[in-house]
Amino acid sequence: MKRSFLYLLAFLPALAFAQNAQPFTIKAKVGKYDKPAQAFLAYRLGANTVTDSAAIVNGEFTFTGTITNPVNATLFIDSKGVGFNKFVSQNFNESTGPSKATDYLGLYVEKGTVNITSADSLKQAKITGSKVNDDDARLKAALKPIVEKARAISMEAQAATPVQQQSAAFQNSMTAKYKALQDEQRSMLKTFISSNPDSYLSLLALTSVSGPSPDVAEVEPIFNSLSEELKNSDQGRQLRYSLDNLKITAIGSIAPDFxxxxxxxxxxxxxxxxxxxxxxxxxxxxxxxxxxxxxxxxxxxxxxxxxxxxxxxxxxxxxxxxxxxxxxxxxxxxxxxxxxxxxxxxxxxxxxxxxxxxxxxxxxxxxxxxxxxxxxxxxxxxxxxxxxxxx
Missing domain, CATH: 3.40.30.10 (Glutaredoxin)
Structure with missing residues (x-):
């Protein structure tokens, strides 16, 4: 349940684009890092993972490239210059992710220039010049109380005795609490979407409202409220196609035979x-x-x-x-x-x-x-x- 609830935090674009590529630039000034320190940028383009590196001189480094739509990315600083493969093996666990000591920053890469500044580390960095990242910061701030409530419910479940955890009454109670929190989350995401019909984050938030088993009657009106530009983007058109397919098993439809x-x-x-x-x-x-x-x-x-x-x-x-x-x-x-x-x-x-x-x-x-x-x-x-x- 917890993984499903926190699905919204991933916000990873899942649909392929066929639009023309647009140039992007990331300009960063982080502390006083210098050689042999390196910066690494990792993001996905379609089914492929792109990793790029840049030398750091007096804390400054730059990345450039092309993208077709905003993409979720992670920026790392390898302070010892050990190289990407060794850095990953030393700082990342397959199950738990990056270690607490790893200096990294999650962000969106979008066309144009994204500026990153910090006096000491990526974890404390400020992102400017990017509407998508501004929207992401606002949405995360709005969702923070819900995430904290989810963490509290998870801790309650973990603190229960094995006998309690196997109890149908306890499981139903936990399910009800997560369901109430999911409803609160969905309401907040809907509010964000209605207030930001032209934001790329609204398109991603709609995916989170939908979840793994969307209700077309709920999702379609929200999709229709998005700006024409978003709806007519390749990702918007693919979402429209998915919604049309979901009507086959919508409430009120005749169940497909098998x-x-x-x-x-x-x-x-x-x-x-x-x-x-x-x-x-x-x-x-x-x-x-x-x-x-x-x-x-x-x-x-x-x-x-x-x-x-x-x-x-x-x-x-x-x-x-x-x-x-x-x-x-x-x-x-x-x-x-x-x-x-x-x-x-x-x-x-x-x-x-x-x-x-x-x-x-x-x-x-x-x-x-x-x-x-x-x-x-x-x-x-x-x-x-x-x-x-x-x-």
Missing amino acids: IQNDVNGKAVQLSSFRGKYVLIDFWASWCGPCRQENPNVVRTYQKYKGKNFTILGVSLDKETAKDAWLAAIKSDGLEWTQVSDLKFWNNMAATLYGVHAIPQNFLIDPQGKIVAKNLRGDALDDKLQELLGKI
Whole structure:
């Protein structure tokens, strides 16, 4: 949950551009660094990572290049001049990132000139001459209280005893707290977008509002409020294309039909469940949050299975992990129909439904229409009470 919540902090452009390249310049004056110190700049262009270096003379260094759109970048200072590869191996951990001693600065590179100044270090540097970086600073300042709340909730979860952490009540409580914080975050991002319809950060913020499973009804009006320049950019047009595709599984749409084999190799078709409320539950044996959510799903299934409700589990396990899939079904007490083509993230049904994160679910009504999505914790029980009546 924490990684999903902090997704907004990455703000990494994910869509390719085909626009004309524009020149950029980064001019920096940081302390009194001198030879053999070097500065390194790392950023992504499409699928490629670009790394550049510059010598530092009396604290001054310059980078130049071309980009097609603003890109998220990291600037480092290698004070001992050991070279990029050795510097990275000495200062970065694959799991935790840069060490506390590493002098680095995250920024956006955009066309034109970006100025960086500091009396001593990159970590204390001031960025000027860049609208995108100005917008980024304002947005981060607005989001800081939310990030601090998320950190506090994470610490609360870590401080709980193992018994508490395994408790469905405790897990549901944590889920509810993160959900409330996510709602607060989304509201703040929407406010930023509406106040800055021509900012490149608004386009990225919209991606964070969308999350891994966007609601077209929510996202499309926000997209339409952006400036024509942003909407007609290559990235804007690709986002428009993605939104059009998402309408296939929007609430109110007829659920796309599919066929996959169950645990015994028998073909099961979604449309064969017509006449019942069906929860399509995307999960996997290797997915920790899925396994934590399963007790809630089991409890809800037992409560409503006699009221024209059932579940169709779709696993994103691999061919080599079929035994783990079967063992998880038994261990977690998943009595409903389970299917999978055992193709991991390339699962045909997951691709059809645009599933990029699990657990994820879709509630289908007896006529085959999608009536709700992503019902976690008590939300699933609440929705079924609304549709089927209180038990």
